[in-house]
């Protein structure tokens with residue numbers, strides 16, 4: 001078991017926990033952490049209080065250039081390392097991460113707002129994800145191709161090269177690790193661009209990679225805004241692949257950049273995920289699942305339950321029970337560790353509140369919440385909110401809200417339920433609650449989504465592929481599919497002379 005270590009960057013990050021607001025040297029290249037080339041900074045706030053907690057380097061093209069140069073220089077030694085040794089080094093990194101998970105979890109809570117125990121859970125997920133992917137490092141076998149007696153033909157899996165990972169603010173280190181871990185295991189170098197709202201744990205991770213002994217430049221980090229630091233990285237001709245998790249609008253922009261730059265891209269975008277609950281469902285289980293699926297991480301999850309689609313026979317009784325259960329959801333600053341914390345930022349708060357207002361003016365029936373919880377005047381809090389009788393064509397029923405808001409709809413037949421599920425252009429996840437196995441399996445095939453969960457929610461994990469169809473994205477992450485994003489087949493053909 002590793003022990004915690006002290007380094008200048010980790011020490012500065014730790015001062016945030018005791019109330020300081022340091023200026024962080026957060027452009028992290030082979031030279032370690034430095035200020036931005038242009039000397040500019042931007043502010044990071046605690047969403048529970050609105051308080052300034054850090055100033056970070058505002059990266060632009062010159063900083064992206066330095067990161068790409070570092071990642072390119074580091075590539076040959078990392079790519080050519082004996083795969084088993086590379087896997088062992090990542091196992092060692094997992095140990096270092098685990099030893100620092102208390103610092104990482106506290107930083108995540110302060111920076112992003114989620115309850116501390118949820119942040120601790122995220123860190124366990126990061127450590128597990130790193131170990132899972134480390135195990136792949138020496139198992140990437142290619143193929144042999146039968147071309148007859150005159151040839152030997154085989155294809156090796158070679159690492160893609162320098163990969164850029166642009167991540168969102170809802171699971172800051174979790175999302176970075178989801179793609180960085182397989183990229184590293186495959187032998188790629190990694191440039192991280194964390195979301196400007198919550199960059200601290202990604203910066204800490206870059207420093208912990210150095211602590212664990214990864215060669216300088218294998219993991220770099222450019223903090224800053226999407227249109228500046230992010231776009232400079234995706235447009236850079238020296239990169240070999242892009243992975244993005246975030247909004248549909250930004251996903252389209254990154255897809256366009258990848259097209260211009262002719263680089264492979266993985267896009268995991270938003271959802272407006274339906275759960276279809278039939279009259280024969282286990283209602284107690286369904287209430288519990290909807291509550292967790294909708295309010296976990298304050299609804300700031302691409303795969304949140306968003307549209308609760310209820311068969312008429314249980315519609316009223318289900319909503320009565322859901323509202324009762326939701327009244328028990330506690331809301332408090334992340335460090336107080338209630339069930340949910342604040343939204344991440346003032347912008348996100350304004351967006352969620354505008355969705356709630358538009359639902360009201362569209363005639364939806366408010367059953368619970370609808371605004372700031374009593375007693376939480378500072379910070380970006382929204383109470384768990386439930387709307388019934390929602391017009392399926394209204395904005396709240398069709399646009400991603402990314403907050404603790406449930407919209408409920410009624411249906412009579414399976415065909416109507418399916419039409420409601422498929423009516424939007426999103427296609428990330430969907431759920432079916434029923435005891436009828438035939439119906440569950442029929443729907444699992446006809447719902448247009450990357451994942452369909454039956455009688456549960458958030459089913460999956462490190463090993464199960466995840467990703468969207470249609471506007472919810474391109475490509476799959478996690479499991480074997482996740483590691484395959486970071487390798488390319490190289491075919492080698494040999495002529496045998498008789």
Ligand code: ADP
Pocket residue numbers: 166167168169193194195196224225226227229230231234245246247248250251253254
């Ligand atoms: P949100 O709108 O919820 O803040 P985004 O999808 O815009 O979410 O942001 C997710 C990530 O994408 C962030 O790291 C952000 O800085 C980055 N980003 C935003 N715009 C661009 C862009 N044009 N190019 C590259 N990255 C971007």
